[in-house]
Amino acid sequence: MNDPQSAGVELERIERDFFARDAQEQQEFLTQTWCNHCQAADLGMDEPVEYECRGLITIEGRCLRCRQPVYTELTDESF
Ligand SMILES: [Zn+2]
Numbered sequence: 659m660n661d662p663q664s665a666g667v668e669l670e671r672i673e674r675d676f677f678a679r680d681a682q683e684q685q686e687f688l689t690q691t692w693c694n695h696c697q698a699a700d701l702g703m704d705e706p707v708e709y710e711c712r713g714l715i716t717i718e719g720r721c722l723r724c725r726q727p728v729y730t731e732l733t734d735e736s737f
Pocket of ligand 1: 721725726
């Protein structure tokens with residue numbers, strides 16, 4: 659993908675282990691979603707990947723309805 663806004667910007671992305679979270683927490687992240695594509699909440703997602711970028715913990719998955727990427731960003735009080 660060629661995105662002119664991010665061209666030349668090196669974003670540091672630190673992989674984290676989503677599956678190290680406890681089962682109930684994983685379930686909440688997989689069900690409590692906001693999909694920008696569907697403009698709807700709580701559609702659910704799968705294929706979660708967790709990483710840290712610019713100091714933000716992000717969990718990325720795929721919307722169960724439209725299969726577009728869904729991002730959940732965690733603020734400080736979440737972890
Ligand atoms: Zn969607």
